[in-house]
Amino acid sequence: xxxxxxxxxxxxxxxxxxxxxxxxxxxxxxxxxxxxxxxxxxxxxxxxxxxxxxxxxxxxxxxxxxxxxxxxxxxxxxxxxxxxxxxxxxxxxxxxxxxxxxxxxxxxxxxxxxxxxxxxxxxxxxxxxxxxxxxxxxxxxxxxxxxxxxxxxxxxxxxxxxxxxxxxxxxxxxxxxxxxxxxxxxxxxxxxxxxxxxxxxxxxxxxxxxxxxxxxxxxxxxxxxxxxxxxxxxxxxxxxxxxxxxxxxxxxxxxxxxxxxxxx
Ligand code: FE
Numbered sequence: 001x002x003x004x005x006x007x008x009x010x011x012x013x014x015x016x017x018x019x020x021x022x023x024x025x026x027x028x029x030x031x032x033x034x035x036x037x038x039x040x041x042x043x044x045x046x047x048x049x050x051x052x053x054x055x056x057x058x059x060x061x062x063x064x065x066x067x068x069x070x071x072x073x074x075x076x077x078x079x080x081x082x083x084x085x086x087x088x089x090x091x092x093x094x095x096x097x098x099x100x101x102x103x104x105x106x107x108x109x110x111x112x113x114x115x116x117x118x119x120x121x122x123x124x125x126x127x128x129x130x131x132x133x134x135x136x137x138x139x140x141x142x143x144x145x146x147x148x149x150x151x152x153x154x155x156x157x158x159x160x161x162x163x164x165x166x167x168x169x170x171x172x173x174x175x176x177x178x179x180x181x182x183x184x185x186x187x188x189x190x191x192x193x194x195x196x197x198x199x200x201x202x203x204x205x206x207x208x209x210x211x212x213x214x215x216x217x218x219x220x221x222x223x224x225x226x227x228x229x230x231x232x233x234x235x236x237x238x239x240x241x242x243x244x245x246x247x248x249x250x251x252x253x254x255x256x257x258x259x260x261x262x263x264x
Pocket of ligand 1: 077144145163
């Protein structure tokens with residue numbers, strides 16, 4: 001099902017949150033996004049093989065998938081971009097991805113299919129002219145991936161934040177926007193503590209986002225954060241969170257002794 005995050009008749013932002021089957025609990029819930037403006041379409045973090053067919057059909061109601069101009073990947077994880085070979089095959093789209101990952105991507109695509117179609121984004125990010133809008137591709141390195149980007153749409157004031165602000169929850173709950181952080185934190189805490197690389201980079205990111213002043217922060221897993229109140233609460237929480245390498249101890253780096261793989 002497509003959820004309309006923003007629509008002013010000329011500029012449309014859609015979220016797809018229930019395309020991954022959850023029957024066996026093996027795969028994490030994930031969101032995919034489509035922005036359409038003036039007859040141009042861009043897909044954000046379109047997902048893996050699990051989402052391709054459903055997304056192709058669902059987005060087709062709003063935009064012809066073959067005419068996609070860009071696919072944007074916040075980073076190179078399988079739930080973000082493993083479907084790329086299919087999008088390259090099914091359209092003339094180009095891929096926007098961090099320069100850190102641009103030369104790794106061809107390894108999961110058929111030979112020759114990526115030629116001239118991968119646009120490496122420099123570490124400092126870039127503006128992306130699109131119709132009469134300039135999207136902002138923002139640096140979010142180490143949050144969580146080494147080359148990590150986010151996507152800001154100044155028309156809808158949505159910051160598409162990749163894994164930052166993500167929450168682990170079933171698709172049925174991911175559709176409802178969160179306006180108060182407290183009750184939502186149990187879905188976020190463990191994920192951010194492990195996946196975000198360090199408190200230092202979280203603080204740099206918070207400084208940038210406060211200046212941006214988005215209306216929404218919409219992550220790639222779980223529910224969107226909507227409104228100034230919850231965004232201020234989230235920024236305060238994440239800038240004070242110890243995470244990633246901050247929590248690593250020598251104890252975590254010992255040779256395994258107790259458990260054999262047969263007991264896992
Ligand atoms: Fe990831």
